[in-house]
Amino acid sequence: MSENRSLRRVHVLTSHILRSPPPPPNVSLTRDVCLQYSPPELNESYGFEVKEMRKLLDGHNLEDRDWLYGLMMQSNLFSRKERGGKIFVSPDYNQTMEQQREISMRRIYYLLEKGVFHGWLTESGPEAELKKFALYEVCAIYDHSINSKIGVHFLLWGNAIKLFGTKRHHEKWLKDTEEYLVKGCFAMTELGHGSNVRGIETVTTYDSSTEEFVINTPCESAQKYWIGEAALNATHAIVISQLNVNGTSQGIHVFIAQIRDQDGNICPNVRIADCGHKIGLNGVDNGRIWFDNLRIPRENLLNSVADVSSDGQYVSSIKDPDQRFGAFLAPLTSGRVTIASIAIYSAKVGLAIAIRYSLSRRAFTVAANGPEVLLLDYPSHQRRLLPLLAKTYAMSFAINDMKMKYVKRTPETTKAIHVVSSGFKAVLTWHNMRTLQECREAVGGQGVKTENVVGHLKGEFDTNVFSLRERDLLERFTSEVSQLQDRGESKELSFLLNHQLSEELSKAFTEKAIMQTFLDAEAKQPAGSIKDVLGLVRSMYALVSLEEDPSMLRYGYLSRENVGDVRREVSKLCGELRPHALALVTSFGIPDAFLGPIAFNWVEANAWSSV
Numbered sequence: 307m308s309e310n311r312s313l314r315r316v317h318v319l320t321s322h323i324l325r326s327p328p329p330p331p332n333v334s335l336t337r338d339v340c341l342q343y344s345p346p347e348l349n350e351s352y353g354f355e356v357k358e359m360r361k362l363l364d365g366h367n368l369e370d371r372d373w374l375y376g377l378m379m380q381s382n383l384f385s386r387k388e389r390g391g392k393i394f395v396s397p398d399y400n401q402t403m404e405q406q407r408e409i410s411m412r413r414i415y416y417l418l419e420k421g422v423f424h425g426w427l428t429e430s431g432p433e434a435e436l437k438k439f440a441l442y443e444v445c446a447i448y449d450h451s452i453n454s455k456i457g458v459h460f461l462l463w464g465n466a467i468k469l470f471g472t473k474r475h476h477e478k479w480l481k482d483t484e485e486y487l488v489k490g491c492f493a494m495t496e497l498g499h500g501s502n503v504r505g506i507e508t509v510t511t512y513d514s515s516t517e518e519f520v521i522n523t524p525c526e527s528a529q530k531y532w533i534g535e536a537a538l539n540a541t542h543a544i545v546i547s548q549l550n551v552n553g554t555s556q557g558i559h560v561f562i563a564q565i566r567d568q569d570g571n572i573c574p575n576v577r578i579a580d581c582g583h584k585i586g587l588n589g590v591d592n593g594r595i596w597f598d599n600l601r602i603p604r605e606n607l608l609n610s611v612a613d614v615s616s617d618g619q620y621v622s623s624i625k626d627p628d629q630r631f632g633a634f635l636a637p638l639t640s641g642r643v644t645i646a647s648i649a650i651y652s653a654k655v656g657l658a659i660a661i662r663y664s665l666s667r668r669a670f671t672v673a674a675n676g677p678e679v680l681l682l683d684y685p686s687h688q689r690r691l692l693p694l695l696a697k698t699y700a701m702s703f704a705i706n707d708m709k710m711k712y713v714k715r716t717p718e719t720t721k722a723i724h725v726v727s728s729g730f731k732a733v734l735t736w737h738n739m740r741t742l743q744e745c746r747e748a749v750g751g752q753g754v755k756t757e758n759v760v761g762h763l764k765g766e767f768d769t770n771v772f773s774l775r776e777r778d779l780l781e782r783f784t785s786e787v788s789q790l791q792d793r794g795e796s797k798e799l800s801f802l803l804n805h806q807l808s809e810e811l812s813k814a815f816t817e818k819a820i821m822q823t824f825l826d827a828e829a830k831q832p833a834g835s836i837k838d839v840l841g842l843v844r845s846m847y848a849l850v851s852l853e854e855d856p857s858m859l860r861y862g863y864l865s866r867e868n869v870g871d872v873r874r875e876v877s878k879l880c881g882e883l884r885p886h887a888l889a890l891v892t893s894f895g896i897p898d899a900f901l902g903p904i905a906f907n908w909v910e911a912n913a914w915s916s917v
């Protein structure tokens with residue numbers, strides 16, 4: 307780059323940064339005066355109505371959300387602490403595993419007593435399910451252990467009974483589950499098989515002489531493993547097992563087994579061990595379960611998909627074993643939609659903290675005796691956070707659209723919802739992990755401090771060109787697979803050998819779906835400041851998605867020249883989004899108490915007076 311050109315760039319950069327809002331009149335930043343905290347609200351203005359934008363982002367049940375935020379903020383059970391003149395609520399992760407497990411259960415009983423879970427299983431329909439999603443998302447903003455525990459109890463144990471059970475099961479189990487008179491767990495995974503559900507080894511055999519099912523763990527690899535709530539709390543388990551009737555295996559089926567009595571004693575013919583300390587989610591008591599020919603009544607087969615008559619005849623409404631297997635996996639879809647949604651709320655917490663902090667934290671001057679510069683006035687800092695903010699907006703619209711489709715699902719749409727929600731679960735959780743990592747680093751040392759939330763969240767969470775790209779990758783994938791099959795390879799091996807193309811195709815498909823929902827949400831907006839800002843955010847999402855995808859260059863969807871243009875355009879968009887950063891994160895609608903002290907007066911929060 308010629309010297310003139312580089313000088314010009316330095317000049318542009320400096321003049322841009324020098325536009326950084328000067329410190330408020332009462333604070334000088336020269337060497338001889340201590341730095342004072344200046345809230346971002348003093349220097350930043352809102353270019354749109356944040357309450358309206360929040361309605362767009364949350365999508366539904368705002369009042370229910372605020373009600374639950376309030377319940378948590380008012381109780382000492384949620385580790386309330388005063389820092390820098392504000393109240394914050396966040397779990398104390400310094401507690402032992404045993405303490406975290408105990409306080410998590412007490413928090414759940416508090417929410418139960420306040421009526422938070424009312425209707426979660428005994429009410430049906432889109433409104434009831436959307437309210438459940440909203441309250442679930444608020445729980446996840448506070449702590450993933452709570453949301454895992456209630457997820458397992460309601461979305462897995464409870465949903466399995468709702469989906470696979472029939473009237474007798476609904477009447478016997480749903481209300482007791484909703485009131486925690488029964489504590490459920492979901493025993494699908496085994497030591498030897500997790501992703502591959504078809505391969506699980508627990509076998510349940512029908513004994514027509516006693517009209518009972520006998521559940522057995524034939525070998526060590528068949529022990530149920532990672533089962534949330536099993537180590538200490540669960541009284542009953544959904545057991546996913548191979549079914550054997552008259553010597554014929556009928557594949558995966560779903561049973562109810564009691565594993566503890568009401569006094570918490572483990573039932574005969576059941577063995578339970580603890581999975582032990584984890585890198586996160588230590589409020590969840592994950593356990594391991596062995597069944598030693600445990601006998602359960604015939605009625606404990608959840609028989610909406612298939613049944614066994616008293617004399618041992620197997621009957622099923624779904625003839626195709628593959629489709630029957632797919633039907634048994636349905637509860638996982640609600641989990642995938644939930645996990646994808648809570649990933650985006652987790653990213654929102656990280657970004658709200660990191661962007662607010664970077665609108666008050668200053669570092670280095672760029673002009674002699676000039677003021678230190680706000681972190682978010684550095685183009686490099688904008689580049690780190692604002693593309694992630696745009697992606698979080700895009701994915702908010704996408705997951706809200708998915709939730710609407712899920713609560714209005716029909717037999718005809720379940721397959722598509724399964725496929726898209728699987729893509730969303732992967733892409734949105736990867737986005738969250740990347741966002742939390744970037745946010746943790748963007749706040750410097752403060753990101754390592756547990757009370758500032760953003761660092762710890764990661765450990766807790768760990769578990770148009772768009773259309774062209776998708777269409778072309780699909781054509782490439784099918785052609786590569788066909789060529790291998792023409793050479794005599796099996797379909798399965800041909801797929802495996804093209805795993806990279808299939809991963810690129812899945813990502814392209816999911817990103818196109820996200821882009822489309824963003825465009826739909828934006829199109830519904832009347833002309834005005836919100837529509838204008840959404841246009842900027844959508845452009846940032848589109849361009850940064852293209853820029854980050856190597857297949858764009860690999861397959862020639864973008865030329866080298868285009869790639870340079872895209873990079874320059876993203877940088878330009880960072881500058882255009884910078885003035886809206888505070889309003890965009892305020893629109894998340896997350897109460898201050900659920901963020902971290904560094905999002906506010908981090909000087910006072912660390913003053914000697916607060917020690």
Ligand SMILES: CCCCCCCCCCCCC/C=C/C(=O)SCCNC(=O)CCNC(=O)[C@H](O)C(C)(C)COP(=O)(O)OP(=O)(O)OC[C@H]1O[C@@H](n2cnc3c(N)ncnc32)[C@H](O)[C@@H]1OP(=O)(O)O
Binds near residue numbers: 454458644
């Ligand atoms: C998703 C996580 C659940 C969490 C839930 C609760 C939310 C709370 C959040 C916090 C909870 C934390 C606690 C964690 C709990 C757990 O981890 S529970 C256990 C979770 N386990 C899994 O997710 C197992 C993942 N594996 C599978 O789902 C299946 O094995 C598979 C990979 C999808 C199946 O693979 P395969 O054997 O190759 O069969 P396929 O050919 O893919 O499928 C056969 C047909 O069935 C259709 N199908 C599959 N799944 C579904 C579904 N969910 N809904 C509808 N249809 C489905 C599939 O499309 C096939 O049909 P065709 O396409 O017509 O051939």
Ligand SMILES: Cc1cc2nc3c(=O)[nH]c(=O)nc-3n(C[C@H](O)[C@H](O)[C@H](O)COP(=O)(O)OP(=O)(O)OC[C@H]3O[C@@H](n4cnc5c(N)ncnc54)[C@H](O)[C@@H]3O)c2cc1C
Binds near residue numbers: 493495499533587
């Ligand atoms: C905190 C926690 C709570 C849990 N709660 C429950 C619960 O309540 N109930 C329950 O049943 N389970 C629960 N699980 C288990 C969870 O569902 C499994 O861990 C998950 O399904 C993955 O199975 P796995 O661990 O056996 O990994 P594996 O299936 O062995 O996979 C290991 C790795 O290989 C990859 N992989 C697998 N198959 C393929 C393939 N064909 N091609 C390419 N890559 C592949 C996977 O993506 C993964 O990265 C929990 C797990 C954790 C960590």
